[in-house]
Amino acid sequence: AFMSGRGGSFQFNLAKDVTDALRAQAQQQGRTLYITLLAAYALALHRVSQQDDFVIGTPVRGREQPALEPLMGFFVNMLPLRMRPQADMSLPSWLAAVHRQVVDAFSFPDVPFDHLVQALQVPRDLSRPPVHQVSFSYQDVRERTTRWGNVDHQRMPTPMLGAAQDLALWCVETRNHIEFVFTFNADVLDTATVGVFAASLEKLLRQIVTDPHRPLAGYDLSPDRKDAPAPAPLPSPPANLSELLRQRAHAASTTTALSQTGERPLSHAELWSQAHRVSHFLRAQGLGRGQVVGVCMPRRPELVTAILGILQSGAACVALDPLDPGEHTGVNWVIGRSDTVQALSWPRDKTLLMDLDERLLRAQADTPLAPDANRDARGDDPAAWISTSGSSGQARRVSLSHAGLINLLLGLAQKPGLNPGQRLLAASPVGTGQSLVDFFWPLLVGAEVVLCPADASRDPRLLAAQLDDDIHLMQATPGTWQALVDAGWKGHGAFVALSGGAPLSASLASQLLARCAAVWNLYGQAEASVWSTCWRVDHPERGVRIGRPIGNTRIQVIDAQGQPCPTGTPGEICLGGADTPTLHHTGDLGQWHDSGDLDHLGRLAPSRPAGPDGVPATTTPASTKPAPSTPLEKAIAEVWQELIGESDIGLNDNFFDLGGHSLLAMRAVTEIRRRTGVNVGVRRLIFETLGQLAAPEAAKAQEGAPPEAPTATGDNPVAAKGGWINRLLGR
Numbered sequence: 001a002f003m004s005g006r007g008g009s010f011q012f013n014l015a016k017d018v019t020d021a022l023r024a025q026a027q028q029q030g031r032t033l034y035i036t037l038l039a040a041y042a043l044a045l046h047r048v049s050q051q052d053d054f055v056i057g058t059p060v061r062g063r064e065q066p067a068l069e070p071l072m073g074f075f076v077n078m079l080p081l082r083m084r085p086q087a088d089m090s091l092p093s094w095l096a097a098v099h100r101q102v103v104d105a106f107s108f109p110d111v112p113f114d115h116l117v118q119a120l121q122v123p124r125d126l127s128r129p130p131v132h133q134v135s136f137s138y139q140d141v142r143e144r145t146t147r148w149g150n151v152d153h154q155r156m157p158t159p160m161l162g163a164a165q166d167l168a169l170w171c172v173e174t175r176n177h178i179e180f181v182f183t184f185n186a187d188v189l190d191t192a193t194v195g196v197f198a199a200s201l202e203k204l205l206r207q208i209v210t211d212p213h214r215p216l217a218g219y220d221l222s223p224d225r226k227d228a229p230a231p232a233p234l235p236s237p238p239a240n241l242s243e244l245l246r247q248r249a250h251a252a253s254t255t256t257a258l259s260q261t262g263e264r265p266l267s268h269a270e271l272w273s274q275a276h277r278v279s280h281f282l283r284a285q286g287l288g289r290g291q292v293v294g295v296c297m298p299r300r301p302e303l304v305t306a307i308l309g310i311l312q313s314g315a316a317c318v319a320l321d322p323l324d325p326g327e328h329t330g331v332n333w334v335i336g337r338s339d340t341v342q343a344l345s346w347p348r349d350k351t352l353l354m355d356l357d358e359r360l361l362r363a364q365a366d367t368p369l370a371p372d373a374n375r376d377a378r379g380d381d382p383a384a385w386i387s388t389s390g391s392s393g394q395a396r397r398v399s400l401s402h403a404g405l406i407n408l409l410l411g412l413a414q415k416p417g418l419n420p421g422q423r424l425l426a427a428s429p430v431g432t433g434q435s436l437v438d439f440f441w442p443l444l445v446g447a448e449v450v451l452c453p454a455d456a457s458r459d460p461r462l463l464a465a466q467l468d469d470d471i472h473l474m475q476a477t478p479g480t481w482q483a484l485v486d487a488g489w490k491g492h493g494a495f496v497a498l499s500g501g502a503p504l505s506a507s508l509a510s511q512l513l514a515r516c517a518a519v520w521n522l523y524g525q526a527e528a529s530v531w532s533t534c535w536r537v538d539h540p541e542r543g544v545r546i547g548r549p550i551g552n553t554r555i556q557v558i559d560a561q562g563q564p565c566p567t568g569t570p571g572e573i574c575l576g577g578a579d580t581p582t583l584h585h586t587g588d589l590g591q592w593h594d595s596g597d598l599d600h601l602g603r604l605a606p607s608r609p610a611g612p613d614g615v616p617a618t619t620t621p622a623s624t625k626p627a628p629s630t631p632l633e634k635a636i637a638e639v640w641q642e643l644i645g646e647s648d649i650g651l652n653d654n655f656f657d658l659g660g661h662s663l664l665a666m667r668a669v670t671e672i673r674r675r676t677g678v679n680v681g682v683r684r685l686i687f688e689t690l691g692q693l694a695a696p697e698a699a700k701a702q703e704g705a706p707p708e709a710p711t712a713t714g715d716n717p718v719a720a721k722g723g724w725i726n727r728l729l730g731r
Contacts, residue, residue: 002126006186007163010194012202013177021209029092031099034138037171037178039091039098040208041136042083044201047221047559048569052087055080055132057165058102060109078113079105080131087217087561091208094216133166140173167194192594196567217561222592237410240377240402241440242311244409246272246368250420250446257443258301260451261466266301268443271308277364278309278335281352284364287333288314288375292385294328296320296336296344299430299451302354304439306335307384312369314377318385318397319431320344379403386433388526400433404529408437409444411551416496416520416534420446422472427452427463427480433530434475434501447472460487460666467495475522477501479643479664482508486667491515498522500531503600509540521546523600527584528553528575533598545597546590555598556583557590567592570601625650626691632676633694639671640690651691660685 023033042056057078081101085094113131122130146154155172163185170181180201184194200221207219238244245251250268257268266274287293293310295317297303310317318331334341335352354361369376377383382399418424418441426438426449442449450471456462460483467474467489475498485508491497497512500522512519523546524532532555535547549555554576557565565571573590574583589601627650628637637649646658655665665685673679680693 003128003185004187005162005164007160008184008186008189008191008194009160010182010184010191010198012180012198014180014202014205016177018206018209019173019178022205025209025212029095031095033140033173035095035099035102036208037138037205038081038102038136039095040201040204041169042098043085043094043216043219044197044204044221044566045134046083046085046216047563048197048200048566050559050569053082053084054134055082057081057132057135058105059135059137060106077109077111078132078135079109079111080116081105081136085216087215089216091212091214091216091219129165135165135168136171137169138171138173142173142175167197193568196594200566217559217563220564221566222564237406239379240311240314240381241383241405241409242308242377244406245308245440245443246312248444248446251443253446255421255446256448258304258449258451260299260301261453263301263451266305268446271305271443273366274305274361275308275312276366276368277361278306278352279312279369280364281361282309282313282315282333283369283372283375285333285350288372289377289381291315291332292318292330292382294318294320294331294334294336295430296334296341297354298340298454299426299435299457301451302337303430304449304451306354307436307439310335311377311383314372314375314381316377316382316384316399319387319435321431377402379406384433384436386436386526387431388433398526400436400526400529405436405440407551407553408529408531409441411549411553412437412441412531412534413445415550416473416498416518416536418442418445418447418473421448423448423450423470425450425452425466425471425474427457427466427474427476429457433526437475437530458666460484460489463487464489468492472496473498475500478504478508479667481512483664483667485511485515486670489515493517496520500524503602504537504544506540506544509537509544513537513540523547523598524550525575525584525586528586532575535597543599545593545595546600547597554583557592557598565591567594572604573598573600626652628690628694630694632678633690635676636672636680636690636694639668639675643668643671649690651694652689654689655685 019033022036026033026036038056038058045054045056046052057080059076060079061076081098083098083101085097089097117130120131124130141155146152160181160183163183165183166185166188168183170179170183172179172181180198182194182198184190204219204221207214238247251272252269254267254269256265257271259265282288282293291314293313293315295303295306295310296319297306307317315332320328320331320334320336328344328346333350333352334344334346335354336344338353338356341351341353352361379402381402383402383405384400385397386400388396388398412418422442424438424442424447426435428434428438439449441447450466450469452463452466456466460480463480464484464487467484472494473496478499479502481497481499491512492515495516496518497516498520499509499512504521509519509521519537521535521537521544522531522533524530531550532553533547534550535545537544556574556576557569557571558574559565559569559571568591570589570591573586573588575586576583587604589604591599591601593599625648628634633651640649640653640655640658640660641647643664644655644658644660649658655668660668665682668685669680669682684693
């Protein structure tokens with residue numbers, strides 16, 4: 001790459017009152033306004049670039065010899081100024097450091113810049129100028145004469161169409177203000193980006209006037225994003241989620257609320273009638289606010305009515321894995337079916353079975369519970385406990401409050417939006433926050449929840465058939481969407497795809513746009529009420545963003561000192577729900593785009609302890625796993641690496657143990673067969689290691705074999721062999 005020389009410019013004027021205040025401060029400290037402006041410029045560059053050792057070039061007159069004074073000509077020389085700001089320095093200390101650097105540099109004004117480049121042996125790079133890529137200049141023209149002999153002259157604006165630096169700041173002080181003129185390299189910057197940086201610098205200078213003694217990390221350089229207006233205020237909701245859903249006008253209607261292939265559809269009125277019976281039964285058992293009811297059943301209509309009934313009772317719900325006894329901790333009661341709870345070792349007298357106890361439920365009232373201030377849930381109470389690995393990477397449960405879910409659902413109703421009568425396919429694994437969105441969002445707006453059968457949720461061909469049944473919207477991970485595309489799903493012109501849970505690539509976004517009316521990219525973490533931002537995909541080839549806050553969600557991008565990052569500067573994404581006074585640190589790297597949208601830049605690298613002399617110590621030993629060696633072993637490992645993102649794969653690793661899931665497994669089988677001609681089958685991926693899959697006798701037996709048909713496991717999770725297999729089945 002090489003620097004083309006194309007450039008542009010941007011200007012703002014610093015008001016006279018701010019200029020006068022800055023000059024007064026400088027004079028009190030025995031310094032010039034030049035030092036203050038240079039120090040502020042360097043601090044802004046430090047915060048934006050996150051570099052703490054860089055060089056700024058500054059021009060000097062080059063007329064130190066008296067004989068040159070009367071001559072007309074260009075004698076300017078560039079002096080490099082090394083800047084090393086530290087976050088814990090106070091502003092006075094930083095100004096003193098910059099002052100010393102300037103005095104030292106100006107002691108050698110005649111050193112030719114070319115000689116300096118040669119002496120430093122700076123490698124030549126055609127993509128950027130040597131030694132420094134930014135510069136600073138200051139001129140005071142308040143008293144400058146406007147007449148040379150008998151020639152009058154005046155300053156006039158001149159467009160800057162070229163650039164010798166990536167960024168240059170030319171400060172010119174007039175009688176009315178200081179002109180801040182930025183020129184920039186158009187190969188790497190644009191007017192909008194430079195304008196955002198200029199706003200940050202102006203904000204910094206105003207803060208220096210009001211508080212000139214802060215540590216450098218204490219100044220806020222995040223400009224006000226006027227083009228990212230705050231979301232419209234949400235209406236004041238009821239105290240808890242069940243009340244919000246039940247008070248909707250359509251809650252008593254006969255329009256379809258819940259359906260599933262092979263099951264009788266339920267209207268909104270029928271759904272709530274059944275939920276009321278569950279809530280009355282639970283209240284009769286003494287359950288309410290502050291208690292937890294486990295739900296142990298697959299994705300069926302009874303699951304939704306059970307969850308609604310639990311929420312109405314005031315208790316919180318949690319999805320239970322019948323194969324993991326440790327998940328019973330803190331549970332007061334269990335709702336399930338006779339074919340799903342038998343492995344729980346749970347007392348029958350604290351269990352409601354939706355099939356065997358149907359007569360008991362029918363005896364309950366089908367009307368709402370009477371208000372009870374002591375047992376009704378409140379906004380900050382947990383509505384559900386969900387499974388997540390979250391920012392910690394370790395599987396655990398976190399709570400979702402009523403207020404957090406209310407904010408999320410009302411925000412989603414605004415954007416992306418779901419209309420009455422539309423059909424949402426609920427295919428998210430039961431027990432996740434996404435599954436609650438699947439169930440409650442349609443009920444909020446009067447749409448229909450279509451429950452995806454378990455076998456369809458793990459087979460992209462069956463899932464595609466479900467989507468083709470007049471479905472308008474589905475939320476899923478990028479892995480699921482890619483599996484659908486690879487399976488030949490065509491989409492339709494009224495369909496809306498919501499993608500979240502992992503980064504959405506530009507390639508997949510483009511493929512979805514070709515099949516859908518709209519594609520939305522969602523971002524969030526369970527600790528902050530599932531989804532926090534959304535972005536309608538537009539021109540993904542220019543970048544896929546994660547958008548703006550949903551509802552009343554609070555978002556900040558902060559630096560290592562906990563200060564808001566300027567637009568365009570990477571930092572950690574922190575999320576705050578409507579019900580949480582503190583911000584949740586996601587561990588994700590992001591930055592604000594000048595459009596007002598948020599960019600996701602990936603996970604933050606884990607910190608490592610420093611060794612001698614400040615060199616980071618290596619804490620992770622070299623892998624001792626037996627490495628793939630045969631062509632088939634290497635081919636399988638390569639496919640796994642591409643799909644899972646795990647680079648350290650050994651012969652004793654299992655696809656699912658490394659983080660694979662059912663839909664990725666289908667893609668892995670297809671890709672391995674395409675590259676090697678060997679069909680390993682999904683069942684073998686579940687139970688075997690890479691070495692076993694690639695064993696010579698196994699590979700020979702499977703070479704050219706027909707693709708393995710999905711194994712019929714029914715809806716009984718007890719038939720599975722472990723908790724992770726249960727998650728594989730989409731429950």
